[in-house]
Amino acid sequence: MSKAYKTLGRRLRLGVIGGGPDSFIGAIHRSGATMHEEFDVVAGVFSSNPERSVAAGKSMGIARPYATPDALFEGEAVNNEPIDALAIMTPNNSHYELSVKALEAGFNVFCEKPLTMTEDEAASLVQLVKSSGKRYCVAYGYSGYAMVREARELVASGVIGDITMVQSNYVQGHLATLTESEKSGTNWHMKPELSGPSLILGDIATHSYHLTSYVIGMEASSLSADVTALVEGRTADDYCGILLKYPNNARGVFWVTQAAAGAVHGLSFTIYGTKGGLEWHQEQPNELLVRPIDKPAYILTKGGVGLTPAGKRVSHIAIGHPEGYREAFANLYYDFASNIVDDIAGNTPDSLSLTNPTVEEAHKAWRLCLQQ
């Protein structure tokens, strides 16, 4: 039985803005939110076109499909069973405004990355979240993988010693040539006024930065980046190489692009400390390679022996049954729900459920975009 049902006698109610049937990320959020039976998606706005929004909501069986975000805020304010939380997955330029409205309306928020369009907006959101007392999770979905949680716990408990080197690749190939939507000017990702100052930094380098900071429990103290567009005819950045320095003098290197011809997804990290290393590849997410300095390397497996409570808790299916991208997103919703239920019931949150990406972390990830 879900924690929400056991504790409150009902599931939590989620509203969503963005993520229509044509979108990349909408179905990932909806399936993630409902996977552990903590949330029902009961309300939503699914398009900037009011008629299409209502039609899409009806087609997905959403009880309260709204025409616009304002209609959702007005409708939920007078509903006697309003949403407990709002998930925002619109193009980047509306994350800030919708987050502010949602927090002011008293909703917990689950928001897509990149958090905002400017560093000032991110800083002000940090303050607003603090004063609201509401939960705010940023959708850095890779941090929801069981073996990423395990890696974080191994670093925190000193298994690889003090961090010395951090490396992440995120090497995609889907923008190796100019796309049709780019040529026709219909791809919002390519427009800085909708997607932010840098495509590559805001779209995926922010994931490498968050993921590695999340695992090592440390933010970079400075960084320098070579950011450019490599494909002829493109103005939006599709490549970056980043050098990072950490407060303990550790060093980092990221290689991030969407323009590597033939590449697939290619997200990985390799982290070394004074006592050993860790290596994880998102395309084999159920395995974590551990390299102790004084023993043979070994592989920890999701659901397998030797995991810490942090990794075990989010291994939902028995060993040998792969859990992937949707399950990782669902783990963020699992913790988000757990925290909201505890808040409603007045209970102290379970410490293992306090590991979701925070608004403060997303604010710090803005350092990357400031390289522009």
Ligand SMILES: NC(=O)c1ccc[n+]([C@@H]2O[C@H](COP(=O)([O-])OP(=O)(O)OC[C@H]3O[C@@H](n4cnc5c(N)ncnc54)[C@H](O)[C@@H]3O)[C@@H](O)[C@H]2O)c1
């Ligand atoms: N966390 C991740 O790993 C991840 C992955 C992909 C995308 N994203 C983020 O998700 C967001 C959306 O990206 P996408 O690739 O799904 O975009 P998309 O273009 O595929 O979909 C955007 C959706 O939002 C809807 N929409 C646009 N304006 C709206 C409005 N005002 N009100 C309601 N709906 C509106 C569109 O109709 C569409 O359904 C972006 O912020 C992106 O950075 C995150």
